[in-house]
Each structure stands twice: as C-alpha cells, then as structure tokens.
Amino acid sequence: xxxxxxxxxxxxxxxETLSLTCTVSGDSISSSVYTWGWIRQPPGKGxxxxxxxxxxxxxxxxxxxxxxxxISVDTSKNQFSLKxxxxxxxxxxxxxxARTRxxxxxxxxxxxxxxxxxxxxx
Amino acid sequence: QSVLTQPPSVSGAPGQxxxxxxxxxxxNIGAGYDVHWYQQLPGTAPKLLIYDNNNRPSGVPDRxxxxxxxTSASLAITGxxxxxxxxxYCQSYDxxxxxxxxxxxxxxxTKLTVL
Numbered sequence: 092x093x094x095x096x097x098x099x100x101x102x103x104x105x106x107e108t109l110s111l112t113c114t115v116s117g118d119s120i121s122s123s124v125y126t127w128g129w130i131r132q133p134p135g136k137g138x139x140x141x142x143x144x145x146x147x148x149x150x151x152x153x154x155x156x157x158x159x160x161x162i163s164v165d166t167s168k169n170q171f172s173l174k175x176x177x178x179x180x181x182x183x184x185x186x187x188x189a190r191t192r193x194x195x196x197x198x199x200x201x202x203x204x205x206x207x208x209x210x211x212x213x
Numbered sequence: 214q215s216v217l218t219q220p221p222s223v224s225g226a227p228g229q230x231x232x233x234x235x236x237x238x239x240x241n242i243g244a245g246y247d248v249h250w251y252q253q254l255p256g257t258a259p260k261l262l263i264y265d266n267n268n269r270p271s272g273v274p275d276r277x278x279x280x281x282x283x284t285s286a287s288l289a290i291t292g293x294x295x296x297x298x299x300x301x302y303c304q305s306y307d308x309x310x311x312x313x314x315x316x317x318x319x320x321x322x323t324k325l326t327v328l
Contacts, residue, residue: 130259137215138251138259138302140317154309154316187258197265198306198317199249203258 093117095188095204103182103211109175113188113204120169121146127171128191128200129162131184139184143191144171151193178211185209216241217303217320224326225293233323235286235303241318243284246306250279250288253300253322262301263288290325298327 099111113127120127128143128151142152144162152160161174175182185208189200218236225231235248242248248266251259261270263279266286278289286305290297303320 137322138304138319140319154314192264196245196306197247197249199247199261199264199304200251200259201261201264201270203260206258 093190093202095190095202097186097188097204097207099207099209101208101210103178103209104213105179105211106177109173109178109182109209109211111173111186111188111207111209113171113173115169115171115190118190120164120171121166124192126151126191126193127164128189129173130187130189130200130203131182132187132206133181133184141173141175141186143193180211183209183211215321216307216318217305219301219303219320219323221321222324222326224328225290226328227293227295229293230289230291231293231325232290233288233301233303233325235288235305235320237284237286237305237307237318239284240310241284241305241307242281242286244308248279248281248286249304250277251302251304253302255299259302293327295327298325300324 094116096114103109126143126145129141144164159176164171185206187206188204190202250263252262253259266281267279300322302322307318
C-alpha cells in the first residue's frame with residue numbers, strides 16, 4: 092500500500108529557506124506513470140498547488156511561487172524534496188506531499204501524505 | 214480569491230441529495246481540462262473523491278458522482294450520511310493566455326453540513 096510521509100522542521104524563521112522531504116513507501120518514485128508533488132494549506136484556508144517533479148528531475152511549479160521554489164527527487168532514497176526560499180508569515184501552512192497523475196487534459200493528486208505543519212516566525 | 218468558484222457552504226439532512234457546484238471559465242474547465250474533487254474530513258489530509266470529471270477511485274461509494282458541462286462542474290452526494298460532513302474542493306488546470314503557462318487551480322472549498 093502506498094504511503095507518503097512528510098518530514099522537516101516545524102518552525103522556520105522569516106527570510107530563511109523552508110526545506111521538507113517526502114519519503115515514499117509502497118511504490119517506486121521512478122514510476123513512469125506518476126509525478127510527485129507538494130500542496131499547501133494555510134490555516135483556515137483552501138489548497139494551493141506548489142509544484143511537482145518527475146523521476147527524471149523535470150519539474151512543474153506554480154507560476155506564483157516559481158521564483159522561490161525548488162523541487163527535487165532522490166530515486167536512491169525514494170524521496171522527493173521541497174525548498175521554498177525567502178519565507179514570510181504568508182508561507183505558514185500545512186504542507187502535503189502527494190502522488191500526482193498528469194496528462195494533456197488532467198492533473199490530480201491521487202494519494203496524499205498526512206501533512207506537516209510549518210510555521211514561519213522569529 | 215480562487216480561480217474556481219464554489220459555494221462556501223451547503224447542508225442537507227441524512228438521506229437527502231446535495232450538489233456542490235464549481236464554476237470556472239474558458240481558460241480552465243471550458244478549455245477542456247478535467248475536473249477533480251477532493252474530500253477533506255476535519256483535521257485530516259484531502260482525499261481524492263472524483264477524478265477526470267466523473268470517475269471514482271476504488272473504495273469511494275457510488276453515492277458520490279461528478280459531472281461537467283461547459284465551464285462548470287458539479288459534485289452530487291446522494292443518501293447523505295453524517296460521515297460525509299467535510300470540506301469539498303474542486304480542482305482543474307488553467308492556461309494563462311498572457312504567458313501561455315499552465316497552472317493547477319483549486320476552488321475555495323465548500324463546507325458540507327449534515328443536519
């Protein structure tokens with residue numbers, strides 16, 4: 092059974108870089124069918140897609156975050172990672188990693204991790 | 214403000230049928246991009262409920278169904294149960310005509326209350 096688990100610091104200082112890792116078990120991250128993505132949800136608000144990565148390293152980023160985001164994959168560890176630079180309080184959110192399916196007319200997340208709460212505060 | 218528009222809340226009594234609308238525009242739903250729905254129970258991660266407009270993942274009861282027409286989509290829940298009380302989000306893809314870059318878009322979410 093596929094399982095995704097987010098890990099990383101729960102507190103990040105303003106202007107610093109948020110770094111999270113998602114460990115995948117029950118499936119190979121090298122699958123040619125799926126990509127692997129990050130989504131976030133600020134407290135009391137809706138969902139926002141951050142981006143995703145293919146096992147080859149090719150990426151998709153939300154245009155509104157593109158200048159600050161980097162998503163990478165480590166196939167040897169079956170993990171993928173998120174880096175978000177120059178964080179502010181607006182980046183405080185629950186961050187989810189998810190397995191993603193995408194094609195010419197679709198992009199959706201079919202399996203999600205439980206999420207990790209990250210607060211930005213000095 | 215979300216690119217896809219959902220009603221903030223809907224409610225219904227046990228056993229009833231409710232629908233949740235998701236209104237987009239010509240650059241997303243109207244452009245032919247598929248709509249997907251997620252259910253988020255209180256304090257938990259979202260769960261895929263409907264994909265590609267009207268398909269249910271394994272394990273999702275057939276009480277849940279989706280449809281799409283023009284620039285809008287809908288989620289219908291029949292035989293409403295107390296356990297259905299949750300937030301529901303629609304999601305699709307959008308193409309920015311100015312930059313010709315695509316991006317994933319969500320609705321703002323709808324809170325379903327079972328009376």
